[in-house]
Amino acid sequence: MKRKTTPHSMAETGRMMDGLRFYTETVESDRLSPQAFFEAGEMEFAGRRFYWENRDKTRKMAGMGHAARLTSKDGDARFEDIRTQWQRLCSVIVKEEGDQSPVLFGGFSFDPENRRESEWTGFPAALFVVPQIQLVEKDGRAFVSINLVSDDGSAAGDFERLRLIRDRLIHEAQVKERMPAVKPDVLRLHEYAKADYLRAVEGVRDGILEGGPEKVVIARSIGLEFAAPVRHSEVLEHLSAEQQESYLFGLENGDGFFFGATPERLVKMEDGKGLTACVAGSIRRGKTVEEDRLLGEGLLKDPKNREEHQYVVQMIGDVFRSFCSDVRIPAGPRLLKVRDIQHLFTPVEATPNVGTDLLDLVQALHPTPALGGTPRDEALRMIRNNEKMDRGYYGAPIGWMDTEGDGEFAVAIRSGLLKGDRAHLYAGGGIVAGSVPEEEYKETWVKFRPMMRALGGVLHG
Numbered sequence: 001m002k003r004k005t006t007p008h009s010m011a012e013t014g015r016m017m018d019g020l021r022f023y024t025e026t027v028e029s030d031r032l033s034p035q036a037f038f039e040a041g042e043m044e045f046a047g048r049r050f051y052w053e054n055r056d057k058t059r060k061m062a063g064m065g066h067a068a069r070l071t072s073k074d075g076d077a078r079f080e081d082i083r084t085q086w087q088r089l090c091s092v093i094v095k096e097e098g099d100q101s102p103v104l105f106g107g108f109s110f111d112p113e114n115r116r117e118s119e120w121t122g123f124p125a126a127l128f129v130v131p132q133i134q135l136v137e138k139d140g141r142a143f144v145s146i147n148l149v150s151d152d153g154s155a156a157g158d159f160e161r162l163r164l165i166r167d168r169l170i171h172e173a174q175v176k177e178r179m180p181a182v183k184p185d186v187l188r189l190h191e192y193a194k195a196d197y198l199r200a201v202e203g204v205r206d207g208i209l210e211g212g213p214e215k216v217v218i219a220r221s222i223g224l225e226f227a228a229p230v231r232h233s234e235v236l237e238h239l240s241a242e243q244q245e246s247y248l249f250g251l252e253n254g255d256g257f258f259f260g261a262t263p264e265r266l267v268k269m270e271d272g273k274g275l276t277a278c279v280a281g282s283i284r285r286g287k288t289v290e291e292d293r294l295l296g297e298g299l300l301k302d303p304k305n306r307e308e309h310q311y312v313v314q315m316i317g318d319v320f321r322s323f324c325s326d327v328r329i330p331a332g333p334r335l336l337k338v339r340d341i342q343h344l345f346t347p348v349e350a351t352p353n354v355g356t357d358l359l360d361l362v363q364a365l366h367p368t369p370a371l372g373g374t375p376r377d378e379a380l381r382m383i384r385n386n387e388k389m390d391r392g393y394y395g396a397p398i399g400w401m402d403t404e405g406d407g408e409f410a411v412a413i414r415s416g417l418l419k420g421d422r423a424h425l426y427a428g429g430g431i432v433a434g435s436v437p438e439e440e441y442k443e444t445w446v447k448f449r450p451m452m453r454a455l456g457g458v459l460h461g
């Protein structure tokens with residue numbers, strides 16, 4: 001492990017004294033499990049950690065502490081607010097050859113115009129953090145960075161303190177016996193407002209048939225009560241063992257832990273390429289190979305699911321064509337099979353225009369008709385009027401960016417909010433003219449399965 005005694009460029013004392021600096025320093029470490037690292041930070045950094053794994057498992061990240069916490073309360077300006085704050089930090093970065101790019105990790109709320117009092121109190125319209133200690137595992141190599149934002153030249157002492165913590169976390173993650181993760185003991189399941197949900201689906205479907213919007217996604221939530229507070233690292237451990245084809249995310253915000261295992265990419269920017277995916281239209285997995293194949297084939301041919309899917313392809317295609325060139329979309333969907341569900345899936349690739357950044361695409365895409373509807377504004381109004389809940393960060397963009405403009409956001413579905421010994425889980429589905437309320441209700445149970453499985457709940461659907 002390479003070790004520096006001072007943050008690089010601290011020698012340039014003159015520069016240090018004149019205002020804001022964003023220092024970063026990386027060491028490469030061998031044999032380090034990002035999940036064990038996340039767990040090791042529990043005492044020191046509880047309430048200020050995050051976790052991320054992409055779908056193909058080429059990138060895993062754990063973050064601890066807040067070198068910076070960027071928020072926005074403003075529904076209209078929130079993307080711009082985060083961009084401005086991040087650019088300001090990036091403009092004063094002090095970084096040497098070999099140092100990894102610091103990451104900004106966080107998410108947005110689904111609908112900042114939803115003003116209901118709810119379990120989401122304390123989660124602003126946008127919440128992003130730069131961790132004090134960040135682990136990035138890329139293609140099997142582990143890099144641990146210390147990030148520090150300082151505006152008074154007092155960084156040296158803080159850096160020393162963080163190096164000690166970093167070394168302790170690395171050591172603990174490498175050698176400490178991890179407690180075997182056990183499934184939480186569920187005391188009660190609350191099905192909030194099932195009748196309201198069925199009424200909402202029916203009302204929206206009738207609105208569609210009467211010439212309203214073409215598609216609207218309606219969601220609902222359920223609650224779990226546990227015998228004891230649930231450890232966040234255990235939830236991640238179960239999800240990662242059980243949902244290997246999905247993105248994994250966890251974001252702590254005080255006593256709230258927003259977590260999930262989503263199969264849906266919103267957008268990725270890497271080396272000048274933009275990647276997105278249309279994921280909409282669902283069926284459960286079969287109990288046998290044969291049943292699974294038949295269900296998948298049925299899904300590919302089903303007009304109602306193809307319709308749900310097509311609105312997403314259309315909208316994502318339109319957004320990408322206006323921000324990118326060389327947009328490539330396959331002629332028809334294929335199947336995306338994850339542990340508990342299969343979806344219609346159409347990947348999209350393009351070259352973003354010069355001047356288009358990741359947040360431009362996140363803003364333009366959110367929400368796609370996989371979570372909102374078509375036309376978007378009318379669908380959002382119907383969601384506000386019909387859903388008796390606050391989606392919070394469910395269904396919204398969650399992900400990361402680096403200082404070079406690369407990054408990736410997923411759509412935060414198959415997710416829940418854990419607070420001590422309580423959890424709220426969220427699931428919805430695309431309502432179109434051919435939707436049947438009881439069938440949509442069953443589909444939400446299939447979508448609750450990943451979180452229910454990880455949390456020790458009884459599986460339905």
Ligand SMILES: C=C(O[C@H]1C=CC=C(C(=O)O)[C@@H]1O)C(=O)O
Pocket residue numbers: 217219264279280281282308343369370371413414426427428429430447
């Ligand atoms: C709204 C959810 O899923 C969306 C993504 C894929 C398939 C969907 C569907 O078939 O209805 C939904 O549009 C959810 O998981 O809560």
Ligand SMILES: [Mg+2]
Pocket residue numbers: 280281282308429430443
């Ligand atoms: Mg559906």
